[in-house]
Amino acid sequence: MNDTELQLAPNVDLKTIKNQALSPKQLNYASYSKDQDIIYFLIHNYSNYEEIMWSLYKKEKDYVLSQLKNLLFEISKLDKRLTWDCQIVYERYKKAYKLKHSKSTWVN
Numbered sequence: 001m002n003d004t005e006l007q008l009a010p011n012v013d014l015k016t017i018k019n020q021a022l023s024p025k026q027l028n029y030a031s032y033s034k035d036q037d038i039i040y041f042l043i044h045n046y047s048n049y050e051e052i053m054w055s056l057y058k059k060e061k062d063y064v065l066s067q068l069k070n071l072l073f074e075i076s077k078l079d080k081r082l083t084w085d086c087q088i089v090y091e092r093y094k095k096a097y098k099l100k101h102s103k104s105t106w107v108n
Contacts, residue, residue: 004056004063006071009046014078017042035085042075043089057104061097068093 021041022034032040043049049056049071056064072086 004052004059004067006052006056006067007048008042008071008074012042012046012078017046020045033085035082036089039072039075039082039085039089042078043071047071053100054104054107057097057100061101064097064101065090065094 018038021038056067069090072090076083076086
């Protein structure tokens with residue numbers, strides 16, 4: 001694994017994570033569906049996204065999007081009902097690439 005490869009944590013207990021992700025203190029965005037909240041919770045708390053995001057976003061768009069797509073595919077394998085919302089989340093990250101790529105130049 002290289003330093004910009006996204007990985008989902010092993011042995012994810014989705015039932016426990018759903019309870020954590022949907023607790024009132026975790027819900028930040030009223031416009032997202034519950035499934036999207038779970039997906040974002042998994043990305044930010046049960047993958048290495050937070051640790052590598054700025055290194056990742058220094059890479060070319062195709063590479064970044066392929067890493068995000070792979071991570072979201074792994075998430076959708078946990079529960080097939082998350083698949084549609086994973087696609088929606090992917091489109092959000094796709095739209096945000098340019099800004100995050102730009103911001104990454106300011107981070108060592």
